[in-house]
Amino acid sequence: MEQHLVTLLTELVAINSINRTLSAGPGEREIAEFIARRLNDLQLDAAMHDVGPDQRNVAATIAGKDRRRSLLLNAHLDTVGVDGMDQPFSLKRQGDRLYGRGTYDMKGSIAIMLLLADYFTRQVPPLDILLTFVSDEEDKSTGMEYLVEHWLPRVSPAPVGGIFLEPTEEDIGVCHRGFTWCELTVTGRAAHGSRPEEGIDAILPLRAALNAMRDIQAELQGRDPDPLLGCASIHSSIIRGGSELSMIPSRSCLQWERRTLPGESPRDLGRELERILQAVNQHPGGHTAAGSAFFVRPPYRVPDDAEILRRIQKATPQSRRVGLPFWADSALAGAMGIPSVLFGPSGRGAHAINEWVSLGSLIRVYEVIKNLIQSF
Ligand SMILES: [Zn+2]
Known part of the structure; x- marks a missing residue:
């Protein structure tokens, strides 16, 4: 044998x-x-x-x-x-x-x-x-x-x-645990760096997203942990944006991962995504933002x-x-x-x-x- x-x-x-x-x-x-x-x-x-x-x-x-x-x-x-x-x-x-x-x-x-x-x-x-x-x-x-x-x-x-x-x-x-990968894209308006008043910065609003994620992570850590799996979590993964040093960036993208626990529903996650999106939309500046969960493993x-x-x-x-x-x-x-x-x-x-x-x-x-x- x-x-x-x-x-x-x-x-x-x-x-x-x-x-x-x-x-x-x-x-x-x-x-x-x-x-x-x-x-x-x-x-x-x-x-x-x-x-x-x-x-x-x-x-x-x-x-x-x-x-x-x-x-x-x-x-x-x-x-x-x-x-x-x-x-x-x-x-x-x-x-x-x-x-x-x-x-x-x-x-x-x-x-x-x-x-x-x-x-x-x-x-x-x-x-x-x-x-x-x-x-x-x-x-x-x-x-x-x-x-x-x-x-x-x-x-x-x-x-x-x-x-x-x-x-x-x-x-x-x-x-x-399961995991869900999410993505948020911010669109602004490009302009030469010497004329910032003509552009809309697409990177700055991401700080609102990162702050919201930090708050959500603190809330997840504050919940009663699953006895075998511990707490759910959220973390940023990839951030991209901008094209040239002398340009106001017209586009940025943030991707993150949410590790999920049995019992958490897609609706709970949808509400979180909405909350992050809303935080970005409320950030001053005239940009637009769109987000989605693009890969889900339960x-x-x-x-x-x-x-x-x-x-x-x-x-x-x-x-x-x-x-x-x-x-x-x-x-x-x-x-x-x-x-x-x-x-x-x-x-x-x-x-x-x-x-x-x-x-x-x-x-x-x-x-x-x-x-x-x-x-x-
Ligand atoms: Zn294996």
Whole structure:
């Protein structure tokens, strides 16, 4: 088992699957083909989805005794970049630690899923197992979006639950924050710097926006924190404006991020955006302003009474229920009514140069999920 896992992870790490759009990597085509071949070797019918240029998903169903119920397992195929890493694509073992890009986030979990496929194609599981491997989680989640729009709706009936094998230190991830990206554009009138009275400065009104954001952040910090996720937050991200030193700027743009908590509604966020916009409009000067939320990823919390939560807690009684600071693909499955939890191995260095996963932890995660499946 241990040797099997190390060999498999060595092969997975050797395939460069750096995200295309995030870090100009080659994408997930090669790793998807590798996984599809492994699944086909197990006589599974692995479907490859063409999500985008060099972006592929792989999905396969292991038939269970009860074909009317299914469980979703999910891992993402992409990794972040490897700048500053010595030999990112060759697995190195030091005691319990397996080093290499993606070992922890999350090729170790891909290896677990392939070993589970190996086991449950020989030992028929109580219910169908949906093995899904998606692209682009580290950037725009186009792989999971594809799965949710095109593949999962065709699976009938819908899965009773989902497990996203993101690294959670063997804790059970029951919720995570969402995020919303917003943008505000101010339009003024250009004029030569020597004739300021003829222009309308488009940058100055942004201070009203920044002040409003500072007030909102203070209010968010003042609210009762979510017991697992803490407080919601807002921060400025990108600011642009002006064109020449001797010109009154005619345009400026401010972008910001709002990290959201389960329970916050789009309407609450709309009111905040309106408040920032109003502050800018009330700033003297004759400019105009327009704003919008241009990218929304919802927060997620698995329902307390979800069967998947009860079963995974039983399969790993010592694991704590935790909130995760990052957004994850599980929110998209949750939004389509699949109660989902996150559960994966321990290690260190996701998105950092010294990434490793614990071999012992990978084996424990494999055993927990195997037992959980058998509990159905
Ligand atoms: Zn990840």
